[in-house]
Amino acid sequence: MSDEVHELAVDGVDRQARPFVIRVTGGIGSGKSTLCRGIEALGVLVFNADAAAKRLMTEDPNLREAIQSAFGTAAYRTDGSLDRAHVANIVFGDDDALKQLNSLVHPAVFAAFDAAIEKSRARSDRFLVYEAALLVDRPDAENPFDLTVVVDSTLLDRMERARKRDGVDLDTIESRIEKQPPRTAYLDVADYVVVNDGSISDLERKAAALFDSIERDFLAGKSSELD
Template sequence: MTTLGVTGGIGSGKTTVCGFLEEKGARVFYADLEAKRLMQENADVRAAIVEAFGAAAYHEDDTLNREYLAEQVFGEAGRVERLNGIVHPHVFDAFEAAKERAADEGVSLLVHEAALLFEAGGDEHVDVTAAVVAPEADRIAWVTARDDVSSGQVRARMQHQLPQEELRERADHVLENDGTLNDLRRKSAELYWAVTGSQ
């Protein structure tokens, strides 16, 4: 079994690429979804978040107060790293468990999709890495429409992610998302063939 880390900045299209890889037969571990699940369900993670960011991090009904937490995390230097330091070790534990299950079940390609793959050290948990990059204007337009946020808010989130130039340098494979959806599907298939050696 091969493990592939797929990353890319906000709005780059990495989740779309992972969907295309799933069509080819890959199994995808979505690190960001796992992080959200942990922040909601894991007692140790919840306690650490409350200690770091205050009781307002959770609503009275015990659901995560995402708006408050985003304001806290993105409003002050070093706080993103603090939250990541709480959540990421648990995400990696979950990925290792997913890796064992996938190997036992004969999965040929397990993908670890993560926005902060390199920043969090996730590249050390996979065999090969790929970065999805796209023109900044396209990324901003896509995210503002998807999340109903301002372009300034999108740029603020981008500041907490590696520049695309660095992603290009660090990743083993780079997918340029600068064309049509069919172009991206073809590039995703080529990535699948490259890392698995099969079509």
């Protein structure tokens, strides 16, 4: 196995009822979206939780109503789009408000993911990937993830990538990182760690090595640990 993809533990899972569900996560600027592009190139369906949240906050009428009830009608513009700046100003620095927003959005995202699982099941897909920045537990249901892949990178590299991507200063990126779980929280839940220490094309190519490892160990139905 390549030293670029570190396998921590993989259990054989009975997937007769549904596809093998893989969570891909990592902190801001780690490169999880780039890895997921490489996964999509392999023909695997990727559900992007962040994109789903943005869509649902505009398109889901029940979620819209709940957000307006919690944060005021000014949370939405006259054209019906979410006023992200308004909502961000409310939740920035207010942990209770942020928790309230997440308590509204996360269940809607998981409901959409449940629907994606059903569609994937109907197509007899072997794998389905859930891409998300946050580590969110599901108190209302059984954990749907068969394993978790964490994309890891140095703090300086993460900050520089995020700065270039978002066009903001490093202080802003640092503030965002501080609001996310620490690196150890991601590594603690990882079954596989993909190290992002090269180019974009390098990381996209690592998707193939990752799925070679998952496929081999899934088919073998074994557990293992590597240094």
